[in-house]
Amino acid sequence: MIEITFPDGNKRQYESGATPKQIAESISPRFAADVLAAKVNGAEWDISRPIAEDAKIELFKWDDPEGKHAFWHSSAHLLAEALQELYPGVKFGIGPAIENGFYYDIDPGEHKITSEDFPKIEKKMMELVGKKEEIRRADISKSDALKMFGDRGENYKCELISELEDGHITTYTQGAFTDLCRGPHLPSTAPIKAIKVLSLAGAYWRGDEKRQQLVRVYGISFPKKKMLDEYLVLLEEAKKRDHRKLGKEMELFAFSHTVGQGLPLWLPKGAALRDRLEQFLRKIQKQYGYMQVITPHIGNKALYVTSGHWAKYGKDSFQPIHTPEEGEEYMLKPMNCPHHCEIYKTYPRSYRDLPMRLAEFGTVYRYEQSGELHGLTRVRGFTQDDAHIFCAPNQIKDEFLKVMDIILYIFNALKFEDFEAQISLRDPKNKEKYIGSDENWHLAENAIIEACAEKGLKARQVEGEAAFYGPKLDFMVKDAIGRRWQLGTIQVDYNLPERFGLEYTGSDNQKHRPVMIHRAPFGSMERFVAVLLEHTAGKLPLLLIPEQAVVLPISEKFNDYAYETVKELDKLGVRAMVDDRNEKIGKKIRDNELKKIPYLLIVGDKEAQNGEVSVRKQGEGDKGTMKIANFADEINAEVASMIG
Secondary structure, eight states, X not given: OEEEEOTTSOEEEEOTTBOHHHHHHXXXXXXXXXXXXXXXXXXXXXXXXXXXXXXXXXXXXXXXXXXXXXXXXXXXXXXXXXXXXXXXXXXXXXXXXXXXXXXXXXXXXXXXXXXXXXXXXXXXXXXXXXXXXXXXXXXXXXXXXXXXXXXXXXXXXXXXXXXXXXXXXXEXXXXXXXXXXXXXXXXXXXXXXXXXXXXXXXEEGGGOTTSOEEEEEEEEEESSHHHHHHHHHHHHHHHHHOXXXXXXXXXXXXOOTTTOTTOOEEOHHHHHHHHHHHHHHHHHHHHTTOEEOOOOSEEEHHHHHHHTHHHHHGGGSOOXXXXXXXXXXXXXXXXXXXXXXXXXXXXXXXXXXXXXXXXXXXXXXXXXXXXXXXXXXXXXXEEEEEEEEEEOGGGHHHHHHHHHHHHHHXXXXXXXXEEEEEEXXXXXXOGGGSOSOHHHHHHHHHHHHHHHHHTTOOEEXXXXXXXXXXXXXXXXXXXXXXXXXXXXXXXXESHHHHHTTOOEEOTTSOEEOOEEEEEESSSOHHXXXXXXXXXXXXXXXXXXXXXXXXXXXXXXXXXXXXXXXXXXXXXXXXXXXXXXXXXXXXXXXXXXXXXXXXXXXEEOHHHHHHXXXXXXXXXXXXXXXXXXXXXXXXXXXXXXXXXX
C-alpha cells in the first residue's frame, strides 16, 4: 500500500501502482472525468502513470494552467501525427504547449505548406481523434533512442537526444507516431473535440540564426466546440485591438528599417503619452521617498563581468563597443542595476541611510532575434521604470508593502481591475542552485508571503520559480478580453550586493551586507503602453491621452475661434488641438473618432457668439453645449477622480 496526501492535508491509502486517474475516480467519477493532468511530489505526471511510493498529489482540470498544458501538449503531438501522414518525410523539431495553444517546428523538406492547407490538416487531426488513440509513455535507453530516430532520419531529434542523460529519456506514442518527450500527456486523444490551425511562421532551429530555418505551425484545441467558437471571436477582437494597428492610427510610434529592427521611434503624440506615464509614476514615487538618478547608456565591460551578466548573456547580447584605446571595451547597457550598485558605493553607508531607494527611467538594450520581435512588446531598446531599494534584511517586508501600494494604486488608476499575483520561491530540494543563506531566504520568502496576506492579496506560491539570487512577486493582469500579461515585478537580490561588495555600518558598528530589491511597476514603458492600448482598445484614460479634445470648426470662418478655444483650454489644463481641414463636419467627426480622441468639440456661429463648445463624447454622442470653462472643469474633475 502507498499513502497519498492531498493538497488539503487529507491522506488516503491506495494499492501500489495506482494512477492519478484511479485516485480521482475514488473521489468522484464525475470529478475524474474532468481531470487532465497531475503533479506527484511536485513533478508533472500523466494521469495514467502508476505511482509506486508514498506521495503528495495535485489533480488538475481544464481550468487549471497545468490541465491546459497537458491538453495542448498532447494536441501538439496530434498535429505532428497528422503532418506525418499528410507529408511523408517531414522532419520534426520541438512541439510544446504555449500560453494559448501549441506549435510544432517542422522541416517540410520537399513539401510546401501554406495557409490553404489548414482545413486539410484540421480534418486529418479530427480523423485521428475519432480513433481515440491511447497515448503511451515509455522509458528508452539513449542508444535505442538514437537508433530509433536515426533510422527515421530525424536528425533534429538525434541532436536533442545526444545532449540528454541516459536513463532519463522517454517517448510517447499514439497510433503510428512516436515522439521524444518528457510529457505529461492525456491518456488518449479522445478529450480533444475542437481544433484550429492558426498560423505559420519561420523559426530557426534552436533559435540560432545560423541554423536551418524551420516552419512553425501554430494551433489551438479545446474540449468543447463552443470554446473554440468563443476563442475565434476573441481573436477577431484582439486583431482590432492590436497595439501596432492602433499605434499607427493614433500616430503614437513607428519603426524604421533604416534606424534598425526593434528600435521604436516615439512620435510627438506617443512621446507625450510616455511623458505623462513617467510623470504619473514620478509623482507617486516621490511620495514614497524615491530619489531619481540618471546613468549612462553604456558601461565598461568589466561592470557586467562583475555583475555576472556578461557570463550569462554576453554571447547573445549586443557585442562590445571597442574604443580607440587598445583593449578597452564598453557595452550597451542591458540593465540598470549594476550602475545603481555603483551609485550606492560612491559614499560609505550607514544603517541610518537605509532603506535607500534609487529610481531611473533607464533605457536598456538587448539583442532579440528578428523573428522574436513584435511591436512594442518585444524590442531591442526599451525603457524600464526601474528602481532599486537597498535595505537591511529586517526591512524587506515593509519595502514590499510600500511597492505593492504603488503597483495597486497604478492598477486602480488605470482600470486594471482583474489581476493575480505569484510568489516565486526557491526549490527546497535544490538549495545549491541559489545564492544566499537559509536564514536570509527564509526571512525574504516569509516577508513576501506576509506582505501579500496583509494586503489581502491572493497569491499563488510556486516552488522552484525564484531567481537564483532571490524570491520574487509578479503581478499578472487580465485585460479587457481576458488575456494575461505580466505587469509589475518585485525581486529580492542577494547576488549583486555580494558581487559588488556593498556594505553598510550597522547600529552595532559592524559591517553588514544590504539586501537589494528590484522593482518595476510598469515593467517597461514600451510593453506597458502596448498592453494599455490593447486593454483599452485605444481609448486611453483621460489622464494619459495626449489630446483630450479636438476642436472642429464647421467651416473655415470659425478657425480663429477654434484656436482661441484651444488657447483657453490650455490655460485651464486641458490638452486640445484644432482640426482645421477644409472638410465637411461629418468627415471630421468620423476621422477623429478613429483617432480615439475622447471629446469632440464642435464650434460654429452660435458657439462663437456665446463662448461655448458643442460637446460629443466618444461612444456616447452629443452631450450638449457648455461654456469653455465648464467643459474644462468637467475634464479636470474626471482626471482628478482617476488619481484619487
